[in-house]
Amino acid sequence: MGKDLFASRELLTSAQMRALENHAMATGLATGLALMERAGAAVAQEIRLRWPVPGRVVVLCGPGNNGGDGYVVARLLDEAGWQVRVLGLETAPGPDAAEMKRRWRERGGIEALTVEGLRREEADLTVDAIFGTGLTRPPEGEIAALLRDLGNAARDGHAVSQPLVAVDAPSGLCLDSGAVLGARRGADAGAPHARLTVTFDSPRRGHVLELGPALCGELVIADIGLARQGRVAPFGAIAPPIALMSGPRFAAEQAFESHFGHDELCRNLLTKSATGHKFSHGHALILAGGLGQGGAARLSAKAALRVGAGLVTLAPPTEALGEHALPPDALMRRAVDGPEDLLHRLEDKRITAALLGPGSGIERAAALLSALLETGRPTVLDADALTALSRRAEPLAGLHPGCVLTPHLGEFARLFPDLAEKLRGPVLPASPPPEDMAAALAWHAALKADQAALAAMRGPLYSKLDAVCEAAARAGCTVLLKGADTVIAGPDGPPFVQASSYDAAAPWLATAGSGDVLAGIILGAMARGSGPYRGARIGAALHAAAARSFGPGLIADDLPDTLPKVFHTLAI
Ligand SMILES: NC(=O)C1=CN([C@@H]2O[C@H](COP(=O)(O)OP(=O)(O)OC[C@H]3O[C@@H](n4cnc5c(N)ncnc54)[C@H](O)[C@@H]3O)[C@@H](O)[C@H]2O)[C@@H](O)CC1
Numbered sequence: 001m002g003k004d005l006f007a008s009r010e011l012l013t014s015a016q017m018r019a020l021e022n023h024a025m026a027t028g029l030a031t032g033l034a035l036m037e038r039a040g041a042a043v044a045q046e047i048r049l050r051w052p053v054p055g056r057v058v059v060l061c062g063p064g065n066n067g068g069d070g071y072v073v074a075r076l077l078d079e080a081g082w083q084v085r086v087l088g089l090e091t092a093p094g095p096d097a098a099e100m101k102r103r104w105r106e107r108g109g110i111e112a113l114t115v116e117g118l119r120r121e122e123a124d125l126t127v128d129a130i131f132g133t134g135l136t137r138p139p140e141g142e143i144a145a146l147l148r149d150l151g152n153a154a155r156d157g158h159a160v161s162q163p164l165v166a167v168d169a170p171s172g173l174c175l176d177s178g179a180v181l182g183a184r185r186g187a188d189a190g191a192p193h194a195r196l197t198v199t200f201d202s203p204r205r206g207h208v209l210e211l212g213p214a215l216c217g218e219l220v221i222a223d224i225g226l227a228r229q230g231r232v233a234p235f236g237a238i239a240p241p242i243a244l245m246s247g248p249r250f251a252a253e254q255a256f257e258s259h260f261g262h263d264e265l266c267r268n269l270l271t272k273s274a275t276g277h278k279f280s281h282g283h284a285l286i287l288a289g290g291l292g293q294g295g296a297a298r299l300s301a302k303a304a305l306r307v308g309a310g311l312v313t314l315a316p317p318t319e320a321l322g323e324h325a326l327p328p329d330a331l332m333r334r335a336v337d338g339p340e341d342l343l344h345r346l347e348d349k350r351i352t353a354a355l356l357g358p359g360s361g362i363e364r365a366a367a368l369l370s371a372l373l374e375t376g377r378p379t380v381l382d383a384d385a386l387t388a389l390s391r392r393a394e395p396l397a398g399l400h401p402g403c404v405l406t407p408h409l410g411e412f413a414r415l416f417p418d419l420a421e422k423l424r425g426p427v428l429p430a431s432p433p434p435e436d437m438a439a440a441l442a443w444h445a446a447l448k449a450d451q452a453a454l455a456a457m458r459g460p461l462y463s464k465l466d467a468v469c470e471a472a473a474r475a476g477c478t479v480l481l482k483g484a485d486t487v488i489a490g491p492d493g494p495p496f497v498q499a500s501s502y503d504a505a506a507p508w509l510a511t512a513g514s515g516d517v518l519a520g521i522i523l524g525a526m527a528r529g530s531g532p533y534r535g536a537r538i539g540a541a542l543h544a545a546a547a548r549s550f551g552p553g554l555i556a557d558d559l560p561d562t563l564p565k566v567f568h569t570l571a572i
């Protein structure tokens with residue numbers, strides 16, 4: 001963990017990747033053929049590292065440059081003593097792939113890329129070089145059937161049971177969104193599940209979002225010599241902006257990230273000035289709820305304290321003060337009974353950040369929201385506060401750049417229904433009761449239309465990153481969408497993904513109270529002066545790191561208590 005915790009790397013769209021490659025070729029850094037040779041060599045090398053004894057491999061080559069990489073893999077594994085079968089297409093690929101195909105033909109034949117061909121002989125390994133970044137529409141016909149076969153193989157051992165290695169991506173995965181082209185959103189039908197995916201230069205958005213991690217298996221990012229210097233230039237004209245990502249096993253020094261100086265950040269998190277007093281490290285205010293809602297706010301409070309806020313005050317209504325008297329004893333308690341009382345409290349300028357939502361109750365959150373926003377204080381809005389926001393006539397009114405919203409997907413959909421709908425894509429109509437003939441007919445018609453919509457899908461698909469960027473721009477503040485692929489966007493930094501999906505401990509974060517802790521960490525960081533975007537990123541990184549450090553068996557209460565151990569690994 002240690003120094004990698006806040007390190008990030010570029011997360012590209014397919015268009016940005018193409019621009020990068022074109023730039024490299026246009027500036028004479030490398031020819032397309034050289035890049036293809038390096039890409040294929042990287043895949044062959046990763047295969048040989050994991051399967052050192054040569055066996056039988058079948059390489060599936062598609063119509064484009066991904067197929068070209070496949071022909072290189074076939075040649076290099078053949079040279080290394082593997083028994084290689086290649087299944088490919090008659091179609092003439094671009095010049096580089098055609099050259100690689102020609103070179104392969106000097107060593108071996110090419111059988112037709114069909115389900116029948118795939119099933120004909122057992123092999124130890126399958127290499128999927130059918131589609132990569134060029135997949136723009138759902139596969140059809142024989143290739144679709146073949147991909148379904150490969151997909152099934154991974155799930156239930158049927159048809160092809162050997163491990164699959166994907167070149168750049170499992171074919172069918174939209175590398176801009178992490179969804180499967182032609183499938184309902186969230187469904188992985190029709191795309192193979194790889195044991196290993198070898199991609200080039202930088203991960204693409206689809207490798208870390210949604211189904212990407214489940215389909216890619218282990219993800220290796222191979223350097224193919226696209227120079228880092230001048231890296232920003234070729235992207236200049238390409239919207240959307242370059243995103244960044246972080247996560248275990250993804251860390252890499254980056255060419256540019258002015259927003260996040262790792263060393264400085266760690267120093268600020270870990271140290272407190274020797275001459276400072278508690279107020280020099282910020283005072284966080286948590287607007288807790290009424291009777292019976294104590295736990296959530298205390299989890300947030302504990303996290304804010306652990307992250308180094310000088311003081312944390314829990315502010316329930318007077319009637320619930322007694323309930324909030326439970327540990328931690330480091331907490332201060334002071335009642336806040338309504339909006340006027342809150343405005344009065346916030347006249348104290350030493351309160352540097354506030355949190356509303358965890359266990360606050362929707363009604364109380366609704367009552368306090370406007371007053372809290374009016375003060376312009378750095379504010380985290382979570383849970384009940386997000387529901388309260390979404391119930392207002394103008395949900396986003398009053399939000400300011402000092403706010404962080406931390407919705408899960410359901411809360412996000414209530415706040416930004418149109419964006420959530422764009423993300424969901426076509427929705428399966430609900431089936432009617434069988435006895436209602438007219439409804440059944442209408443349902444069948446809707447189903448047909450739905451299937452036609454799926455078949456007509458064109459990539460690149462709208463992604464979670466697109467949705468969160470739009471949401472942040474609309475709200476005028478930082479938005480953190482929680483999930484295994486936590487996405488952050490805001491006015492103060494580049495769009496960002498905290499990719500925990502490749503992390504075995506991450507699913508343990510799906511536990512009651514985990515979100516309250518995340519909100520508390522962000523609050524603590526903001527109280528200490530981090531700013532909203534940085535606070536959100538610090539929160540996402542520490543939250544995931546605490547889960548990783550604690551491991552299986554984690555409950556939300558463990559997260560704040562694990563933070564000191566995480567900080568220990570950061571010592572610089
Ligand atoms: N451009 C470069 O310099 C490099 C590219 N590389 C490889 O090239 C890949 C991208 O190559 P391409 O842009 O040729 O794209 P792909 O090889 O991913 O496939 C695109 C081809 O498939 C066709 N196609 C798209 N959707 C289809 C569908 N549903 N059914 C049938 N055909 C469909 C396209 O018309 C195109 O011919 C990367 O993923 C990577 O593997 C690497 O060799 C590294 C260097």
Ligand SMILES: [K+]
Pocket residue numbers: 066128129130131132166167168169170171
């Ligand atoms: K592929």
